[in-house]
Amino acid sequence: MEWWRRWYFLWGGDSVGAAILFYTRLPWPPSWPVNFDRIARWITLMGLLLSLILLALDLGLHWLGMDNLLQSAVVVSLWLALTGGLHLDGVADTADGLAVTNPSKRLAVMQDSYTGAYGVMAIAVVLLLKTFALASFSDHGLASWALIMALGWGRWGQLLAIALYPYLKEEGKGAMHKRNLKPGQDLLLGTMIIVFGGVGMGYALTIEPWLILGATGSSALIAWAVGRWLAQQFKGHTGDTYGAVVEWSEVLILLGLSLV
Template sequence: MTFINRLVSLITSVLSSIIISFSTYSIIPMPRVEWDEKNRKYSLIFFPLIGVVIGGVLCGWWGLSGVLGFGVFMRSAVALAIPVFITGGIHLDGFIDTVDALGSYQPKERKLEILKDPHTGAFALISCSVYFILYFGALTEMKSLKAYIMLSLGFILSRALSGLGLVLFRSAKKQGLLYAFSSAAHRGITGFLLGLILFICLGFLLYVDRIGGSVLFLMALLIFWYYKRVSYSQFGGITGDLAGFFLQVCELAIVIAVAVIL
């Protein structure tokens, strides 16, 4: 009975962690669970699963748009909206807040205040508009299922790296959503499993296209390094908004790279 009880407890904990991860980083309806340290501890491990969902929907949309006879502009417009819709724009919000703070050229303390400011500045609006124009333009150049598969793997790659950042990098604040996740996470197990997911993703990228997969992976690592450097030098550490900024920049770079390579 002891073994069965432990097994049930483990399964319940895993399911609760998955639910918390999806409830936090997507708008996919989930049942309610207790938001405690035990259930939250391993939720970051399942963050890349949201990338799997986004990638699956994108590839499904590629097939459906062909059946419906949609042209490249309609296909690209919906493909652009899919990640934003599934995530509820949570990472895009972080991107907007971060570019506002970076564009202010204020001291660290003031930049952190700007991240919490609900108002959107002109620099953020301009940056967001340019972001969507570049993203949409890159999507119009993707004319094969292979390109969409590579793009889909990028959503998993970016989230595995983002989760690793939450575990490995120091937090700029001792409060907030990011700190709640990173402080509760079992760093050893979470870091190991996210690293494993990262290299599994690399394996799939290389299987789909050896050169393209290598370029995408190295580029994502470079942006990951840039994310740490900017976070530490400009903010004193990472925050939830900065994590969203990294995710959006990484995914923009990936879609442009896929468009160029394939």
């Protein structure tokens, strides 16, 4: 068994397993060691993994002849279940913080466990836009690929935000990501995963090469812009705004691709 453990740690299995446990509700063998120190480097891989599960469900429901809108609602529901609402919680807290006109009080409002009216509305808007955006695709292959682009590049936006902007709290889950990130190599790894994964799946789903190129560039731009805008509003990031970067980037990427 010693060779197995060496191989497991060599390719970073302990870190990948921890990323699965942290970012998703997917199972991981409890006897396999995990290490949460540098899981942010695998966040785009988690996006690809989750998108492939959703893609399989989407294709299966389409084959069964389910109505487009209902099919999209089921896919978005599983999307929420697979993440446990991890990033959606950040959307609510960030919206409540942005509703405060005094910037110095925003972090205090976000730390309150109570979800305000703006937070509830933000969650509703995110879920509705995702559902209707997916239902609006006339090309089902493009809809499936849009899932991959949204989940992958949305999480790349979070990775970029961790690397580029200051973290505003001394403790918290987000602080762990910021403290342990190696910006150069981790950002390179995360970018390579989503670029090659997105391009490869695009070709597999027979997406036009010009669209693959254009959507890759625009998705990266959207994810960067969302992270930058939130950093400007708060003068940095927190774990909640990291989640908001993911969710709003996903929404905007889906909306953009639905226009093709």
